[in-house]
Amino acid sequence: xxxxxxxGGASNRPVPLxxxxxxxxxxxxxxxxxxxxxxxVGAGSLFGxxxxxxxxxxxxxxxxxxxxxVARVETxxxxxxxxxxxxxxxxxxxxSALRGKSVLxxxxxxxxxxxxxxxxxxxxxxxxVVELFHRWDARDVVVAEGQGHCRDTAFVLEQSGxxxxxxxxxxxxxxxxxxxxxxxxxxxRFTALSKLYLxxxxxxxxxxxxxxxxxxxxxxxxxxxxxxLFGVMPGVCYGWPKNxxxxxxxxxxxxxxxxxxxxxxAIVDGVIGMEGDGPIMGQAKPxxxxxxxxxxxxxxxxxxxxxxxxPFRIDYLRNxxxxxxxxxxxxxxxxxxxxxxxxxxxxxxxxxxFKQFRGTQSMAPS
Amino acid sequence: xHDSWITRRHRxxxxxxxxxxxxxxxxGGQPYVEPTALAALALAASDPEPGNAARxxxxxxxxxxxxxxxxxxxxxxxxxxxxxxxPRWTTPLAILAWSAAGGAAEHGRKAVAWLLSQRGDTGVPxxxxxxxxxxxxxxxxxxxxxxxxxEPTAMAVLALRRAGLSHDERTLDGMRLIRDRAxxxxxxxxxxxxxxxxxxxxxxAPTGLALLALAGAEESDSxxxxxxxxxxxxxxxTTRAPLSLCFGTLALTAWGRRPHEAxxxxxxxxxxxxxxxxxxxxxxxxxxAAGSRTLTLLGVVDDSHSAPQVKKSDx
Numbered sequence: 218x219x220x221x222x223x224x225g226g227a228s229n230r231p232v233p234l235x236x237x238x239x240x241x242x243x244x245x246x247x248x249x250x251x252x253x254x255x256x257x258v259g260a261g262s263l264f265g266x267x268x269x270x271x272x273x274x275x276x277x278x279x280x281x282x283x284x285x286x287v288a289r290v291e292t293x294x295x296x297x298x299x300x301x302x303x304x305x306x307x308x309x310x311x312x313s314a315l316r317g318k319s320v321l322x323x324x325x326x327x328x329x330x331x332x333x334x335x336x337x338x339x340x341x342x343x344x345x346v347v348e349l350f351h352r353w354d355a356r357d358v359v360v361a362e363g364q365g366h367c368r369d370t371a372f373v374l375e376q377s378g379x380x381x382x383x384x385x386x387x388x389x390x391x392x393x394x395x396x397x398x399x400x401x402x403x404x405x406r407f408t409a410l411s412k413l414y415l416x417x418x419x420x421x422x423x424x425x426x427x428x429x430x431x432x433x434x435x436x437x438x439x440x441x442x443x444x445x446l447f448g449v450m451p452g453v454c455y456g457w458p459k460n461x462x463x464x465x466x467x468x469x470x471x472x473x474x475x476x477x478x479x480x481x482x483a484i485v486d487g488v489i490g491m492e493g494d495g496p497i498m499g500q501a502k503p504x505x506x507x508x509x510x511x512x513x514x515x516x517x518x519x520x521x522x523x524x525x526x527x528p529f530r531i532d533y534l535r536n537x538x539x540x541x542x543x544x545x546x547x548x549x550x551x552x553x554x555x556x557x558x559x560x561x562x563x564x565x566x567x568x569x570x571f572k573q574f575r576g577t578q579s580m581a582p583s
Numbered sequence: 584x585h586d587s588w589i590t591r592r593h594r595x596x597x598x599x600x601x602x603x604x605x606x607x608x609x610x611g612g613q614p615y616v617e618p619t620a621l622a623a624l625a626l627a628a629s630d631p632e633p634g635n636a637a638r639x640x641x642x643x644x645x646x647x648x649x650x651x652x653x654x655x656x657x658x659x660x661x662x663x664x665x666x667x668x669x670p671r672w673t674t675p676l677a678i679l680a681w682s683a684a685g686g687a688a689e690h691g692r693k694a695v696a697w698l699l700s701q702r703g704d705t706g707v708p709x710x711x712x713x714x715x716x717x718x719x720x721x722x723x724x725x726x727x728x729x730x731x732x733x734e735p736t737a738m739a740v741l742a743l744r745r746a747g748l749s750h751d752e753r754t755l756d757g758m759r760l761i762r763d764r765a766x767x768x769x770x771x772x773x774x775x776x777x778x779x780x781x782x783x784x785x786x787x788a789p790t791g792l793a794l795l796a797l798a799g800a801e802e803s804d805s806x807x808x809x810x811x812x813x814x815x816x817x818x819x820x821t822t823r824a825p826l827s828l829c830f831g832t833l834a835l836t837a838w839g840r841r842p843h844e845a846x847x848x849x850x851x852x853x854x855x856x857x858x859x860x861x862x863x864x865x866x867x868x869x870x871x872a873a874g875s876r877t878l879t880l881l882g883v884v885d886d887s888h889s890a891p892q893v894k895k896s897d898x
Contacts, residue, residue, distance in 0.1 A: 328772075328784065328786070329784075329786065330784060331821075366772070366773055367772075367773065367786050367788075368734065368773075368788060368826065369786070369787075369788045369824050369826040369827050371823075371824035371825060371826065371827075371855075371865065372786070372787065372788070372822055372824035372826065372827045375822060375823065375824055376821075376822070395608040395864075396608075397608075397612070397613070398667065414667075435713075435778070435779060452725075453615075453617070453663050453667070453670075454663070454667070454670065454726075455725075455726065456670070456672070456724070456725025456726050456729065456732065456735075457725065457732070457734065457773050458732075458773060460724065460725065460726065460729040460730055460732070461726050461729055463729075464704075464728070464729050494778075494779050494781055497783070497784070498778070498779075498781040498783065566779060568713075568779060570713065570779070
């Protein structure tokens with residue numbers, strides 16, 4: 218497992234830049250990154266034949282493999298703990314991985330919405346993860362969020378129902394918008410941001426878990442474990458919403474932040490997801506799945522497929538391919554439920570803007 | 584509010600300051616500009632019972648004001664803390680805190696001049712945007728170089744009004760932006776009213792700030808104000824979150840609709856606020872909501888004698 222920023226002294230560690238480029242297009246050529254042509258030329262000179270370059274390009278993820286577990290989950294009931302236990306065990310995680318660790322759970326709390334609980338990660342899933350990790354002898358488990366649409370953290374916790382769970386189970390909460398911060402060099406540089414400011418809570422944790430909601434997103438296409446990491450960026454530095462990241466490019470920011478934070482695990486709440494005009498104004502979508510994995514691009518690509526999207530049409534997933542993980546189906550070992558048995562079509566609004574994410578097929582197929 | 588409750592909250596807020604001259608985001612943490620300015624405002628806005636607490640509060644406000652002076656940068660702005668010199672959205676809070684503390688007038692004027700020089704990015708893409716608001720209206724951003732948002736604009740408007748610049752073009756533009764960002768069904772959020780045709784959800788704290796910034800500049804029976812106040816009256820009974828209660832309650836007070844049960848809500852909220860990590864600001868918000876002079880110190884009620892007046896030529 219790759220170390221995360223939480224392991225201490227992370228600021229000078231290089232990000233895992235096993236650069237291999239995306240399957241389509243180029244990455245950020247304006248900032249000196251490799252283009253498809255560069256790669257082909259470079260590969261050609263190495264192998265001496267153009268065919269070798271093509272092989273290299275088509276197999277950009279050749280050295281990347283990941284496993285993703287998908288579980289069918291009907292409700293947010295107490296069986297969640299057993300389902301997570303089974304899934305994580307299948308992925309090779311258990312007591313030995315969690316014992317003595319300080320764990321930080323990062324749910325997706327975008328904004329207060331009592332009438333739309335599908336906006337936020339369900340508190341029952343947070344509770345189940347905490348319970349399981351305590352069973353596995355984690356030293357401590359904290360929940361942390363730096364929500365982007367509402368400065369009043371207490372209001373978001375209260376209205377989302379998470380406050381009650383935190384209080385009942387005596388779970389600590391860290392407001393990432395107001396934590397002390399540290400800066401690191403932005404080594405991936407998909408954006409022009411030279412430094413990233415991050416909350417100290419990430420450094421205090423040994424094991425970071427991204428715990429997002431499965432939703433469509435009107436700018437990013439889908440919001441899952443990688444986009445969820447916008448919520449670790451401190452509001453005091455980036456604002457409410459985190460407009461600095463919008464100006465830097467949402468897709469590019471997702472990649473830079475994921476490379477900087479490097480969570481150890483993703484657990485996606487798709488029991489009731491969101492379709493349509495996500496991430497806040499869409500409709501509830503009971504998809505009845507939870508997806509787990511240690512490689513975030515692989516988890517998100519799998520979830521995108523579950524939602525009826527080609528991951529290569531999602532800009533940040535396409536650019537993560539080979540750089541941060543695999544997203545091709547043949548490079549992801551599928552465990553648990555077969556995708557075809559649990560896939561659901563997440564509709565998009567019938568507006569020209571959304572065609573980029575799915576071609577002309579924005580609405581459900583007939 | 585009972586004087587004894589105010590006195591206990593003063594003592595509590597003072598106890599969270601140690602060991603430095605300002606307040607941190609957590610009890611005893613390194614000082615930050617936002618909680619220090621909020622705490623100074625909160626202590627200045629309410630009167631504890633005469634005695635030690637009152638004397639210590641006055642001294643703490645003066646100390647905080649001096650620390651904020653130390654934090655002021657050469658161009659007049661303040662950052663987040665001594666280490667984090669940007670972004671500088673905290674500057675309006677320092678203007679209000681200095682005004683409440685008295686003195687530091689020159690520093691206040693310099694900060695106001697900086698504030699007047701700032702504006703959010705008003706660039707509008709050539710293609711049609713999915714947003715319902717007019718991005719060309721100049722307001723204030725959280726971070727320099729980005730777009731204008733509701734809360735920093737409302738905070739800037741309050742600071743400028745407190746500085747006697749109620750009729751400055753920038754203040755009026757800020758109010759125009761606030762009106763433009765109102766949600767049709769009532770209230771405000773962070774600053775997007777509609778996206779892709781959907782009305783977004785209002786939130787109490789931005790709604791309260793918007794209504795405070797517009798107080799006195801709008802007819803009380805205007806649809807904008809009525810719907811905003813209606814929203815607050817509906818949502819405030821459902822929350823005990825200090826920030827939301829603070830600006831929501833103050834806004835309803837400013838518009839003559841302070842809820843009868845407001846004090847009870849603040850007392851209840853106090854018991855849960857202490858559990859959270861940023862309890863300094865939460866306590867300050869509760870004291871602000873209870874303070875008898877808060878509306879004056881926020882520039883909502885005119886009190887030109889105690890404000891650092893800025894002539895147009897100074898800016």
